[in-house]
Amino acid sequence: MELITPSIGLVFWTLVSFLVLLVLLKKLAWKPVLGAIHERERSIEDALNKAELAREEMARLSNENEALLKEARAERDQILKEAKELKDKIVAEAKSAAQVEGANLIEKAKIEINNQKLAALDEVKNQVATLSLDIAEKVLRKQFDDKQKQDALVSDLLKDVKLN
Amino acid sequence: MYFSHVLNLKNHASKALIALSLLFLTFNSFAMQEIETEKTIIEVEKGHVNHEEKFDPTVTILEHIGDSYGWHLWGHTSIPLPIILITPQGLDVFSSANLFDEHHNAAPYTSAKYTYLLEENHIKILTADGQVDEALSAKVYDFSITKNVAALFISVILLLIIFGSIASSYKKRTGMAPKGLQSWIEPIIIFIRDDIARPNIGYKFEKFMPFLLTVFFFIWINNLLGLVPIFPGSANVTGNIAVTFVLSAIVLVIVNVNGNKYYWSHIFKPDVPFWLLPIMWAVEIIGVFSKPFALMVRLFANITAGHIIVLSLISLIFIFKSLAIAPVSVAFVLFMDVLELLVAFLQAFIFTMLTALFIGTAIEEHHH
Incomplete structure (x- = not known):
């Protein structure tokens, strides 16, 4: 019975010391300790959240960079393509212009050559005519040196007229 | 200096323990120690007589798990603790050492108000002729600083x-x-x-x-x-x-x-x-x-x-x-x-x- 009979003295002192302990620990220890733990946990959570945000921001930025890079690449390709096209066009234009010009030149040369040839032929004809006349004059002069031959010719000519 | 504050803690704790011990060692503890040496001599002589006393584990165990006036350290050395009683005549405070004789047995103690005797680990009031006054003892409220x-x-x-x-x-x-x-x-x-x-x-x-x-x-x-x-x-x-x-x-x-x-x-x-x-x-x-x-x-x-x-x-x-x-x-x-x-x-x-x-x-x- 002794063992399970609470003695008033011990009950009193336990009550007093426990309540004093509770009040003192609440004020001295639990408030700052729990506050500090809570504060630390909140700051850790904050830091983690911030890290997560930073990570997302990083991902966003790198995505943006990627997109920009892609865009730049596409633009460069476009520019290169356009330049190539332009070059091809210019070359083609130049080629066709040169061809036209060449053809023109050849044509003009041909006409010139033709003209030159005609002029030369004219001159040759004139020379031939002059030479022929000279030769004919000299032949005739030689032929008509003698009177008989002249009379024969005139009678020949007259004969032809009569026959007609 | 990784454990420096633990060391400090030990320091504080030992200081506190010393202070606490001093608090509980009431004024007559010095006298106790003087008696102690005499006591051991007597105990050795008496020991032969008590040697055949039968060992009762129930008593020993109940004594150990129960509460006590005074804190037993070793042998016959214990720290006396203050006894605080609210009696019909008012507050009565004295050291627990008074309740024991030099052989560590319960002994009557007469304060200014009553004579007390420890009986079965309870403090009882004795009448003038040395008998336990149960009626008066029931009116005593014990607020002693016991071991617990x-x-x-x-x-x-x-x-x-x-x-x-x-x-x-x-x-x-x-x-x-x-x-x-x-x-x-x-x-x-x-x-x-x-x-x-x-x-x-x-x-x-x-x-x-x-x-x-x-x-x-x-x-x-x-x-x-x-x-x-x-x-x-x-x-x-x-x-x-x-x-x-x-x-x-x-x-x-x-x-x-x-x-x-x-x-x-x-x-x-x-x-x-x-x-x-x-x-x-x-x-x-x-x-x-x-x-x-x-x-x-x-x-x-x-x-x-x-x-x-x-x-x-x-x-x-x-x-x-x-x-x-x-x-x-x-x-x-x-x-x-x-x-x-x-x-x-x-x-x-x-x-x-x-x-x-x-x-x-x-x-x-x-x-x-």
Whole structure:
């Protein structure tokens, strides 16, 4: 019975010391300790959240960079393509212009050559005519040196007229 | 200087213990020591006579798990503790050393008011002719600083030192990782908060955290000190029904003061046919008291049982009167002590856990 009979003295002192302990620990220890733990946990959570945000921001930025890079690449390709096209066009234009010009030149040369040839032929004809006349004059002069031959010719000519 | 504040703590603790010891060593302790030497000589002579006295383990064990006036250290050395009595003639304070003679047996002591005698560990008033005055003795209220009270004070001071230093290291190291003793205690505090308070009480748990933490560490440190066989341990504080009675009475008050309308309507307006109500009231009101009562008995019985087992195993040596049994006893005691270390934590945990659970049911918002 002794063992399970609470003695008033011990009950009193336990009550007093426990309540004093509770009040003192609440004020001295639990408030700052729990506050500090809570504060630390909140700051850790904050830091983690911030890290997560930073990570997302990083991902966003790198995505943006990627997109920009892609865009730049596409633009460069476009520019290169356009330049190539332009070059091809210019070359083609130049080629066709040169061809036209060449053809023109050849044509003009041909006409010139033709003209030159005609002029030369004219001159040759004139020379031939002059030479022929000279030769004919000299032949005739030689032929008509003698009177008989002249009379024969005139009678020949007259004969032809009569026959007609 | 990684453990510097632990060293400081030890320093504080030893200072506190010295101060405490000085407090309890009342003025005549010097005289006690002088008597001590004479006493041992007499005891040696007397020893031969008492040698055949039969060893009674029940008496020894009950003496060890019970409370006592004066703190027995070793042999015939004990720390006398103050006796505080509220008698019909007023307050009477004297040292417990006065109640014992030089042979450490109970002896009558005459103060300015009455003559007292220790009989079966109770202080009785003697009449003028040396007889115990039962009627007058019943009117004496004993508020003595007994061994258990002194051990209680030591544990309170230890707790204040430990948690004072931890709180200061929290202030010093704001926002930093815990260090030293702080990192050892912090997981336990977080365990109580996240695994005991929060799941059982709900979102209002913060209001009850100081009580839960205090009750947990109070029970735990007293359980542990109870396992230490020498001063400042050795007292069976949490294995004393008075201590567990006070703790569970506080739980009873906290639970019922915080009980909301659902809790009370569950007790007084349960969902039963009206003619069952009187029976239900009786059952529910018994329920209100039986929960803390179970807490009281559980802690008391567990700790006392552990102490009884350890003491019984030690008693085997004296029952068999053989040193050969000692290794067996020591092995078993070692095993039991390790088990008791677990029980010390477990009982503190269970008490705190059930307290949280009772508070949780009392403040639960909606009803099933």
